[in-house]
Amino acid sequence: MVRAVLTERLKAHVNSICEEASIIPFDSIRIYAYELPQGETPICDRNIIDETKWYRATEDMVTNATTSGICGTTFPMWLQDTIPIAQTTIGIEFDCKVCVPGLHTACDSNFLVTIMNCGEFRVYKLKKPSSCPRAYCFGYGVRDIPPTESTSKPQIEHIFTRESGFIHYQVNNFQCVFPFLNSSDPLKPYLYQIHWYINGDVVYVTEAVKREDFAKTYLNEKNGILKMGIKVSIFINEC
Known part of the structure; x- marks a missing residue:
């Protein structure tokens, strides 16, 4: 009986985290295929991330080395670890390594973030980068042809x-x-x-x-x- 009660409480706790997770700001341009246009202000998660919150995105965090100027920022941070997607990992919190690229290396420094598998998606408890402009990269997206039309002066x-x-x-x-x-x-x-x-x-x-x-x-x-x-x-x- 005690074990059953604890299990139900755990399920409720996990469901609460998964349901209440916030969509990470600028989700639509954090993708690997998005190249930062000249003159556009890069995302900086030092000014965005709340370390007490859980976040989710349309896609999981990128797990291969990034290059400068993609994912909507100058230095896109990527996951040098395995994303927990197996059914047996649902509801378990994992500490995973995030890489911060530098000017000449793909992983100039690293730190740990927490990831939980919610079944159909993952949620992330993230840390603020130490400086700007650095931001987390989520998803690969599809590289498409940018529009060539222009509109009148706004x-x-x-x-x-x-x-x-x-x-x-x-x-x-x-x-x-x-x-x-x-x-x-x-x-x-x-x-x-x-x-x-x-x-x-x-x-x-x-x-x-x-x-x-x-x-x-x-x-x-x-x-x-x-x-x-x-x-x-x-x-x-x-x-």
Whole structure:
């Protein structure tokens, strides 16, 4: 009876970790096939990772050596270990070695992260890298032909949105406005990533999103606007 109770508690604990794991930010561009465009701000997990959280991604962490400038960052960190995928490993936490590439080596230094097999996917408890720009690389993706079309110069518009909570309130937003492009392949819609600048300094780089999710790219008090009397500018990356 005691053993059965402990087993059920363990299952509940594992299910809680797996269900509540957060999607790692910038999941869509952390892939091996994504080459960092010139002028794009690289991801830095030193400013992103919360070491108390569990994260998941669309694909597992890359397990072969990386090169500079892929996975959305300058120095993409990779797993020099085996990912636990066997049925018998579900719910078990494994300490696995992550490599940090350098200028001339694929593994300049290393440290341990924790991985748990949730069955259909894995979750990761990650550590912040010691410096920037370094970020974890997840998945290989498919190298595709980048779009050659261009859109007109984007404009910035100010709008209010209504948020619900204990009380209703308005949020002060800036949105990027430009004509959206139509992909020739409906199965491969264009993604849009917005780089927001305040007084010439980049303050917020959005995830690459589809047209229908474009509201996620707004600049507001949650991700960048701290005061008025500022100069706001933008850069669009189409992929």
